Amino acid sequence: MPGIVELTNVVKDYPLGKLSVRALHDINITIGEGEFTAIAGPSGSGKTTILNMIGCMDVPTQGTVSIAGTITNNLGDRALTDLRLNRIGFIFQTFNLINVLDVYQNVEFPLLLQGKLSGAERKARVNAMVEKVGLTKQIGQRPNELSGGQRQRVAIARALVTNPAIVLADEPTANLDSKTGHAIIDLMSDLNRNDKITFIFSTHDPKVMECATRLVKVEDGRVVG
Amino acid sequence: MGVLFIIAFRNLVQARRRTALLSGAIGLVTLLLVLLLSLSQGIADNLVKSATTLSAGHVVVAGFYKPSPSQALPLVTDAAKVRKVIEDSTPGLDYIVSRGRGWGKFVGPGGTVQAGYTGVTLAGEPHFLETLQLAFQDEYVDGGKHEVLGDATRIAEPGAVIIFANQARRMEVEVGDDLTFVTETSDGRTNTIDLRVVAVARDLGMLSSFSVLGEAETLRKVYKLNEDTAGAFWIYLKDIDQAEAVMGTLRVALAQAGFQLMDHDPNPFFFKFEGVAGEDWTGQKLDVTIWRDEVSFLVRILDVFNLVSVFIAAVLLVIVAIGIINTMFNIVRERTREIGTMRAIGIHRSRVLVLFLIEASMLGLFATVMGATVGAGLSMAIDAAGFPAPIDAMKAILLSDTIHMSVRFATLAQVIFVLTSCTGLAALWPAARGARLRPIVALGYTS
Numbered sequence: 001m002p003g004i005v006e007l008t009n010v011v012k013d014y015p016l017g018k019l020s021v022r023a024l025h026d027i028n029i030t031i032g033e034g035e036f037t038a039i040a041g042p043s044g045s046g047k048t049t050i051l052n053m054i055g056c057m058d059v060p061t062q063g064t065v066s067i068a069g070t071i072t073n074n075l076g077d078r079a080l081t082d083l084r085l086n087r088i089g090f091i092f093q094t095f096n097l098i099n100v101l102d103v104y105q106n107v108e109f110p111l112l113l114q115g116k117l118s119g120a121e122r123k124a125r126v127n128a129m130v131e132k133v134g135l136t137k138q139i140g141q142r143p144n145e146l147s148g149g150q151r152q153r154v155a156i157a158r159a160l161v162t163n164p165a166i167v168l169a170d171e172p173t174a175n176l177d178s179k180t181g182h183a184i185i186d187l188m189s190d191l192n193r194n195d196k197i198t199f200i201f202s203t204h205d206p207k208v209m210e211c212a213t214r215l216v217k218v219e220d221g222r223v224v225g
Numbered sequence: 226m227g228v229l230f231i232i233a234f235r236n237l238v239q240a241r242r243r244t245a246l247l248s249g250a251i252g253l254v255t256l257l258l259v260l261l262l263s264l265s266q267g268i269a270d271n272l273v274k275s276a277t278t279l280s281a282g283h284v285v286v287a288g289f290y291k292p293s294p295s296q297a298l299p300l301v302t303d304a305a306k307v308r309k310v311i312e313d314s315t316p317g318l319d320y321i322v323s324r325g326r327g328w329g330k331f332v333g334p335g336g337t338v339q340a341g342y343t344g345v346t347l348a349g350e351p352h353f354l355e356t357l358q359l360a361f362q363d364e365y366v367d368g369g370k371h372e373v374l375g376d377a378t379r380i381a382e383p384g385a386v387i388i389f390a391n392q393a394r395r396m397e398v399e400v401g402d403d404l405t406f407v408t409e410t411s412d413g414r415t416n417t418i419d420l421r422v423v424a425v426a427r428d429l430g431m432l433s434s435f436s437v438l439g440e441a442e443t444l445r446k447v448y449k450l451n452e453d454t455a456g457a458f459w460i461y462l463k464d465i466d467q468a469e470a471v472m473g474t475l476r477v478a479l480a481q482a483g484f485q486l487m488d489h490d491p492n493p494f495f496f497k498f499e500g501v502a503g504e505d506w507t508g509q510k511l512d513v514t515i516w517r518d519e520v521s522f523l524v525r526i527l528d529v530f531n532l533v534s535v536f537i538a539a540v541l542l543v544i545v546a547i548g549i550i551n552t553m554f555n556i557v558r559e560r561t562r563e564i565g566t567m568r569a570i571g572i573h574r575s576r577v578l579v580l581f582l583i584e585a586s587m588l589g590l591f592a593t594v595m596g597a598t599v600g601a602g603l604s605m606a607i608d609a610a611g612f613p614a615p616i617d618a619m620k621a622i623l624l625s626d627t628i629h630m631s632v633r634f635a636t637l638a639q640v641i642f643v644l645t646s647c648t649g650l651a652a653l654w655p656a657a658r659g660a661r662l663r664p665i666v667a668l669g670y671t672s
Contacts, residue, residue, distance in 0.1 A: 057569060057665045078573065085571020092668075096566040100235035105228065110570050112228050158570070 003030035004165055004198055005054050010063035012049055012221075023049045024221045027063070031200060031214070033165075036192040038212035039202045046221040047202035048170055054200060055088055055168045056080045068165045085113055089159030091169035091201075095151040097143040097158075103130060104139045107157045114162060129157040133187065149180035156187060160197065169201035173208055185211045229576065233584035236560075247552055248592035254541045255596025255644050256603070261534035262636050263604035267629035268530065272523055273465070273516070275429035275624055278356045279343070279436045280493065281519035282322060282459025283468045286311060286475065287494055288487070288511040289501045297501040298411050299326045299494055302509050304455040307484065311458055314478035315471055319461040322350050325444040326456030328495065329408030331388075331420075331437055335397025340434070341495070342406060344441035344456060347381040352461075354378065357387070357438075360427040362400075365393035375400035375424035385423040385440050389433035393425045400425060406439075410448055418447050430624025431523065457494070468515040476513050485510045491518040523624065542644070546651040553585060553655035564659050565667025574660040581656030582649050589648025593641045601637055604630040 012024040024046050031037050039047045052058040053065050056072050057080075065072045068087050072080060084090075097106050108126045111117055117125065130139050133153040143151055152172060159167050169188065173181030185208055192199050192213075201212075209215055217225040237244045277283060286307060290300040301307055304323070311321055325344020330337055347353060354377055362369030379385050386404065393399060404420045420439060428434075445454075462471060472489075480486055487510045490497060494512065501510075517524055557564070564577055608630040614620045623629070 052665055055569070057663075057668075081568070081571055081573050084569060090569050092566070092569075096562065096569075096668075098232065098563060098566065100232055100239060101228070105231065109228060109567075113571050113576075 004033045005031040006066040008064045010060045013061045034196045036213040037200045038209050039216045040209050041218035045218045051168050051170050056083050087165045089164040089167040091155045091159050091172045093171040093174045095155050099143050102140050102142050103154050107161050110162045129161045133157045148176050152184050166198045229580045233587055250545050251592035252596030254545050255593045256600040258538040259597050259600025263630040263632050265531050266631040270631050271624035275432045276516050276520040279432045281516040283462045283465045283516055284460040284471050285457055285514045287457035290509050291507045294505050301455045304453050310478055310482045317463045317467050319463050322459040323455045324457050325441045327444050332405040333396025333398040336395045338392045340437050343438050344444035345438050346441045358427040360390040360425050365390040365425055377424045379423035384420050384443050386420045387424045387426055387438040389426050390428050416447050472513050472515050487512045492521050493519045549651040553652045557655045557659035561667050565664050568664035578656045578660040585652030586649040589645040593644045597637045597641050601632045604632045
């Protein structure tokens with residue numbers, strides 16, 4: 001059965017002046033639907049580069065990346081943007097909320113970009129998602145009025161609101177204290193278990209790795225386990 | 226799209242100091258432009274008023290009669306028939322005035338004035354007394370009283386003239402004094418006649434230096450003209466903006482009625498004497514013009530003033546535009562991460578571009594509305610205060626003794642639209658730079 005994410009012989013080179021630096025060497029990863037996958041490794045090992053490939057924010061130098069059956073290598077910016085909007089949710093290490101929008105508006109933003117739902121449907125979807133991450137009381141607050149953990153919950157709600165096929169989280173606990181970090185991982189884990197959402201997250205925190213149902217270890221741009 | 230407006234608006238509010246400074250600069254340029262355009266409009270109003278009181282109607286049917294190939298008289302013969310064609314063929318006609326035209330020397334005890342003698346038939350001019358404002362005595366006599374002397378309605382009396390304040394000062398005459406008019410008639414002889422000043426009118430700019438208003442029959446006697454002649458027909462329309470179209474209509478109608486027409490020459494009649502006198506024809510040719518043609522030399526002054534105004538505003542606008550471009554580049558740089566986040570979530574490049582254009586246009590709209598409102602208020606206050614023009618050269622340009630400013634809503638709307646658009650355009654380059662950013666670069670994952 002084909003995976004929802006398939007990286008086949010992926011190589012990624014970045015130019016560095018007149019030289020070229022190889023960030024990924026012949027990566028082969030297949031992730032099935034509903035998995036809770038951690039991509040683990042030290043800093044500079046290539047975790048984020050792999051997530052960028054899966055997240056359609058970058059394309060490989062060699063090899064193929066297939067997301068939900070779509071090979072992304074030859075897609076233009078517009079098609080990649082549409083793929084991100086409709087099939088992928090993002091959770092960032094530094095939360096990356098839009099500071100001038102409140103919790104409701106931040107979560108609603110991807111739905112507005114999609115333009116598929118009516119106002120009433122959007123409202124119901126956003127309220128349900130905000131409730132799911134436990135921020136109903138903070139729904140009218142702006143990011144600078146929230147704690148780090150609350151901000152990451154908003155980011156999770158924003159990532160999930162479009163019902164994406166995959167949610168990517170780049171070191172989602174790195175900027176949180178360990179207790180809050182675990183709470184965030186527990187929330188993601190619950191959503192994975194209950195709603196069968198595919199999560200792929202990068203981490204170098206061993207405690208976080210323990211929560212994953214599947215672990216992909218990366219070192220020096222290579223999958224090592 | 227609504228959320229882009231919210232983001233743009235809140236970002237402007239968040240960066241209060243920057244927004245205030247940039248708005249201030251754009252607002253000041255707007256204010257200056259509104260002031261200049263209000264002054265220009267004020268001059269244009271003065272020009273229309275003085276031109277259509279002293280020199281022309283909205284449309285003018287005049288002409289030259291040549292008794293011999295070398296002579297040209299500013300006359301319309303067969304005047305009754307010409308008038309009938311005008312009455313029957315002018316769309317939107319308000320009324321017609323028949324004015325006599327003469328040119329000569331007015332001699333007073335203190336000096337001489339070279340000016341046109343405009344023959345007025347008061348009974349046929351419904352708005353003559355409304356448009357002419359009489360001057361206070363102290364405006365033309367040192368130590369005179371601050372009261373109006375004389376009576377403009379007496380212009381209907383034989384030998385009566387109304388002169389302007391500047392002429393009264395130069396000739397040292399006042400109401401009740403006599404003048405002598407010296408002119409050359411069609412047979413080449415010099416004729417003189419004594420005239421009585423029945424009123425002194427307030428100056429209407431430069432034109433009032435070259436025009437004396439007098440009773441029409443007196444003029445006819447001086448030039449020995451018969452009843453069926455006129456100097457010119459001044460045609461007043463219900464809408465002055467239709468003047469050019471009506472001129473075209475009248476040219477066709479007069480030609481169809483059998484009158485010979487001169488080619489349209491957008492200049493006052495006294496500029497044409499020499500040219501017509503040199504042409505090899507005799508008899509009558511009609512000349513149809515509009516008010517702007519009769520004061521074309523003043524329109525050029527206004528055009529130059531407008532050109533200078535636009536140039537000043539354009540230079541300031543370029544400076545402000547450079548400021549806007551620089552500021553927008555800073556804004557894009559500061560919000561690179563936000564751009565990256567939005568691009569990662571799934572916003573298209575075109576919407577990032579639109580977001581920054583909305584932000585700049587919103588800023589521009591706010592600033593220009595504020596600037597235009599203050600500028601309009603200031604213009605109205607200056608106009609109401611009636612500040613005197615400090616020097617004579619300025620009076621000549623302003624076509625008035627006082628600074629008159631006129632604010633038009635349409636002008637304000639145009640200024641707001643143009644400057645807001647310029648602000649938006651100035652943001653195009655930085656906005657495009659922001660929109661072109663790849664999400665992976667904007668998020669700082671790679672350079």
